[in-house]
Amino acid sequence: MSYTMDALSSTLLPVGLMGYVAGAVAGLLFLRRERLANLFSFGCAALAALCGVFSCAHALATGAAGARQSFELFPSLIPYVRFSIRPDALGCFFGMIVSLLGLALSIYSLGYARGYYGRKSVGVLGAFFNLLLLATTLVFLADHALFFLIAWEIMALSAYCLVSFEHEREETRNAGVLFFVMSHIGTGCLILGFLLLFQASGSYDFDSFHALGDKMPASQRNAVFLLFLFGFGVKAGMVPLHIWLPAAHPVAPSNVSALMSGVLIKTGIYGITRVCFDFLGTPPNWWGVTVLTLGTISAVLGVLFALMEHDLKRLLAYHSIENIGIILMGLGATLMFLHTGHPALASLALIAGLYHTINHAVFKALLFLGAGAVLHATHTRNMEEMGGLAKRMPWTALFFLVGAVAISALPPLNGFISEWLTYQSLLQGFGTTTSLIRLMFPLSGVMLALTGALAAACFVKAFGITFLAQPRSDHARHAHEAPFTMLLGQGVLTAACVFLGLFPTVFLKVFDPLTHQLTGQQLSQQLTVTNGLVLAGNVSTTWSGTVSTLGILLIGLSLLTVPFALWLFLARSARTRIAPTWDCGLRGLTPHMEYTATGFSKPIRMIFKTLFRPRREVQREYDFLPYFATTIRFESHVEEVFLTRLYRPLNEWVLRVSRRLRALQAGSIQAYLSYIFVTLLALLLFAL
Amino acid sequence: MPLLTPILAAPVLAGLLCLLVPSRRVMAVLGVLAFATTLGLGIWLLHQVLARGVVTEWSEFFSADALSAWMVLLISVVSLATSLYAGRYFRRDLAAGALSPGRVREFFVLTPLFGAGMFLVVLANNLGVMWAAVEATALSSVLLVALYNRRTSLEAAWKYVILGSLGLALALLGTVFVYAAACKDSPQPLPSFNWSHLMRVADQLDPHLLKLAFVFAFVGYGTKAGLAPMHTWLPDAHSEAPSPTSAMLSGVSLKIALYALLRFHILTTACLDSGFSRHFLLGFGLFSMFLAAPFILVQRNLKRMLAYSSLEHVGLICTGIAMNTPVTIFGALLHMGYHALTKPVLFFAAGNIHQTFHSLDFRRIGPGVVKVLPVTVLWMGLAAVAAIGLPPFGLFLSEMTVISGGFAARQTTVSVLIVLALLASFCGILQQLTRILLGARKRDHPSDARRTDGVPAMTLLLVALLVFSVWLPAPLLALIRQAADIIGGPQ
Amino acid sequence: MNLDPLAIVLQTLLLLLLAPLLSGGIKNWKAKLQNRRGPRPWQVYFDLAKFLRKDMVISEHASWVFAFAPYVVFLTALVAGLMVPMLNLPAPLSLFGGVLAVVGLLALGRFFLALGGLDPASAFGGMGSSREMTISAIAEPALMLGIFAVAITAGSTDLSQIAQSTQGATWKLLNPAHVLAFAALFIVLLAETGRIPVDNPATHLELTMIHEAMLLEYSGRYLALMEWGASIKQLVLMTLLVNVFFPVGLAGPQASAAALGLSLLAYLAKLLALSAAVVVVETTNAKLRLFRVPDLLSASFVLATLALLSTFLFH
């Protein structure tokens, strides 16, 4: 039985891949028939994703993933290239993430794409959407470096096409180019990294790379590590390589933004995990320290920049940077534990990181879908023009709220679980070494706390300004609830959030084959106490720490009896009136009197002003006294340090040099002749 | 049954016939027929070469080894596509009054001759004849460059012919030196000047003389092949020539000059058996790659940008060959092929754009070409994706092959440099094309938009490219391997 | 290890009943120190009862979030309270979560409190939420660091375990780690419970108010829940301080009624001492400007870091 199931699940995988291909083709076939294109391309995507979810989840649950052998999709005649894939545990885990999101997003897109009818070609959107899903899945499953690179580049290419889907606006075009250029520079590093590995092993098969690092000379090994860290860091949006992310994610169609934030940047995480824990062997200490530090910096800076945004999708994009940072903290800790020889603890940190990976995928996609629904309804991304949507689109508001609570790492939802695991592994890390390095663990833990608190602040702002209070513009006033498919898509992800939050002990089993593959440990038994209700965070007897979100929820609900009992006794006669908000005796509150997003984050802007360097311009016109202004125009900017201090100068320098060089080709034939002449003389002298 | 002679004869015949026939359409058909024939013969030649090693005719006056056969295929394909494209193209020009019928006839006469010249280059067994043939291609293409008779096109033609003939004079001196070294006292000169004979006696030749010969040949043919810093004529000629000619120039003509250069390289290496000539190729190849990038980055003219990208690809091919391992040479030859399939598409698309907007200046064309020429832009986009070395197209594979070969042979520095240069030009082309192709039209576009011009030609090339990217037929693979062995010496 | 319903009920009752008394007592003492008569300590009970009985006025702009928030605030404080050992070890819900869960739950409450403040579209509410979230954002690292210092020494994130280990032989009154961490957490306590010098609990309509600004639109039973929740939160934090740092008199598991009584007395004594300290600070200090508050909290952060370093030195 289980054997046939396994066979089924392993056959389902290629079926899923074919499904994506079919979706892409369908999209192109029905270029002119947008309804059919929408239905078929996203329908195929949904089915394919379903197959993917099933086969990956099954492979992980039954541990079959451990045993899978690599097989060729189709033979190639180009030397060096093999189109071989192997759904091992790590691949399956990420494959599951992409398929899960693919499912939800495809359902959502069925409704979302209607917004493009008559304006843009839905077929193209669907085709590239399928292509992106396909390429991403292949990136996770590829078992051969060149095949990996091919899938990687196709992924980047289709992502580029999707980002510049609404290419009429210049902002979009520039964002697309920035994204593609950055990602390709990253790819260059990956190519070099793989080539170094290839030089050492003589083959491009991932098998031949396994634990290769131990055989390589240290210098080369470090070079490989740095190359991959850079290459994958770009894709993951690690500070300071993140600048493409807040530019590209907002301008893409929202279902694509969700896919990019949810899955695309996770390919970077996948790469780092694959390389560090599968290829490079036992790491030296500074690798872990580097990754942990970068992670911490990314987390804090990401959330700080997010707080300054009042463009809803840019805000979410910056939060992706933050969460990538949190994931990297887990991975960095893993590296350090592997160095000090604590495999169990390393596995715990790894689980924390990867758990946060899937969590972030789920809730960030959910939030982007919510933002998409809002965009769909109000046609603006500017939070200052929203407000009051909770009444007009209650379901979207509810889903977004769930996402917000989850991403703020608040119990009982999934963000809390993964950050809790991260805390546990960091705190236990303190005992693993006696060197001063161990201070890094609690300190980065504290930074994690800061990040969480700031994230909470940021999402109070995001949700409060967007959905609560009075509408700030006519768009918002006439907003309407999103169509059913869009809600369904969000619903799926919400369910996933709740499941991952309330039943971590169930989900933990998924990690067993994974940690077994990478660190030779299986922790799910150890981390589950009292018949699965409670999650434990300790891998050694010298530490203890438990949590149970489900328990907390149940107790909380049962304690609801207290207030309700009080109603019965005291407040049976109390009535409820709807009245205007108290307005200090003015003539009624207008939306202008509400607190704005910019105002909300001002205290933080002031506290961290050394980082933001805020500039503001106030123009007020008044008739007779400045206190009675007729109009006030307020403008405030914060500086994206890396952009203004690092990237722009670099770019300008390159352009300047290139313009100088153009003088070589100044049009004078005499000059050209003399180039040849000089070359000839030089070579003659050389040849003598 | 002669094989090489018809390959040469077919285009010459077509060219001469074009002098007589009245209608433009017939001339176009003639061109297509001629090159279709050569393509067929080329495929046959492929099998012959695989069977017999070297095919010779006219008492070894013509001879074709794997390398020549490979070149024959490239020339035929590109010329075929060009003549497919040319018909519609010139109908537009006539309609717009940009050209007189006489000039159009000039094109249809000269193009087959141009092709024939290139065939002669690769089929001639005798280095002197090879030289003469290269000169012939140069002269025939000069008039094509000057076809529009605009000031700029005349300027380009002038630079092309002056630099070209000068270079060829130097190449001739190189040839003379080789000859001097070859026939010390042998009474009957001709056979002793044959490639086959030269390779046999290579090790007895006077090394000093050969060194000198190679220097002159390198500068000479290098000028024609557009290696920096002798490349200065290249962007001018490519941008000013009518697009079909640009396609042929950058698609094959550069590679033909490179082929001539390679012959000398092989000979020198065989004689000196040292890296003397390799270092030249390596240095200048890398220099070309790195010089191309900044010019692409700040380029304002579409076809000039494409020309610089050709410069970069030629540089890559040189470098790959200079790395001198079987794999890298194989990759370089493969790259030659893929590039020959890609570049013409870009130039055809550029031609459509030029005829639609009457300019090649980015600021005049863009943004939003896609709104006017959707099909053209789609094909151009695909070709551009291929040209900047992205999968699934073959250039990615060939580049990876070259680089991997370099790494496998522990030539890490060179390979890293290659990767860097490729990155740079990628960024340039990507942002430039995005700027003009995508976006919304600012000003109202001309009504008579060429929506489907040249689609057959482009499709032919792109389909071929895609097919050969994922699946190389075994004989072709064998042929390229054999050619690689000829260049790298049998490892 | 399983749950003891009785303990849960008992501690719930204790939290519910003791919290109002504590805040009332503090109010009363403050008045006394300022030579006022002040309200009676148990006045707060009457207030709550009054609120519960009264009709509710709900803003026309408010959405369902406005109604949802009070429950969350109230329940999170309560559940968090059940994870902190009050009279005996272990705390009833110590299995369901340690200090991280407590902090998380309080943050959840704060999250909805702030949303509730934003919902009625009044500028006061927005201002309050903004400041509340800011201050908590910079208070949380200090809180965490202080807790980490003790958690690492105790080798657990479970409050009961921490208390136990500090109760054990290793516990010294003047363990520098503990002293520094306690100082740090005391400052955090002031910030979290909205006390002078961070916020002034006595104001009801000023541009300086933080906590009150968010409650401005609440009335009737929602207001009752909010106030009650706030006082429970205060009790929880104070309990956390006293029982983690001075676990004297904490009864062990399955303690007899007498032992529980004793530990109750000890507990009350400690609470009185701590609240006395709070009162003294409140009366002797003036409220800080908003942008001075970070300095205060960074001071507590430094203290916590020192605490951590000292553990490092004494390990």
Next chain:
Amino acid sequence: MNPPAATDIGSQIITLMAALMLVVQLLMIGQRRLLTSIRLFAIQSLLLAAIAAVVAFYHDASHVYVVAVLTIVGKVIFLPWLLNRLVHRIQIHQEIEPLLNAPTSMLICGGLTLLGYVVARPFTSLERLGNNTLAIALTLLLTGFFLMINRRKALTQVLALLTVENGVMLAAVALTTYGMPLVVELGIFFDVLVAVMVLGILVYRIRENFASMDTSKLNQLRG
């Protein structure tokens, strides 16, 4: 087979004429009137033909006579005539000021001559007849090259190109006993002819379009 004395004489003659070619070259560098330059070129080609003839005579290699004849027909008679017509057609007789003034150019040419000798030294053994003919050939090539760089008029550039060609042919004659194979010779010959025609056509068109022959005005294509 000729007596060595005869070969000796022959080699002397050849050396002399080669030297004369060099002199003519230098004169051209100094010269600014187009028609004179064309004549000088004719003389140079004549000398080249003569050298070929001498070689043919002393080696009684009949087909080298063909070379000599071709040179006379082509470079001494036809091309000068063609260029003359062109000059009359486009009404330009004076070369304008070169980029470098005469003394500097002379200095440079001296340097180039030196280089030519240095490069040619290892190969003196290969020369069948005359000594240092190869050196002179190289010098012709280099100075011709320099002439192209230094002059602005399109027509002068053509002439310079042709002198470069002469240098190459001299080298061919000097180095290879029997001259190049006939086929090659013919190929080269016709190529040169066609090249000059093409150049002529272009010069004519440029003259039409630019109302000038100044190549330094051809600088619209940049970057």
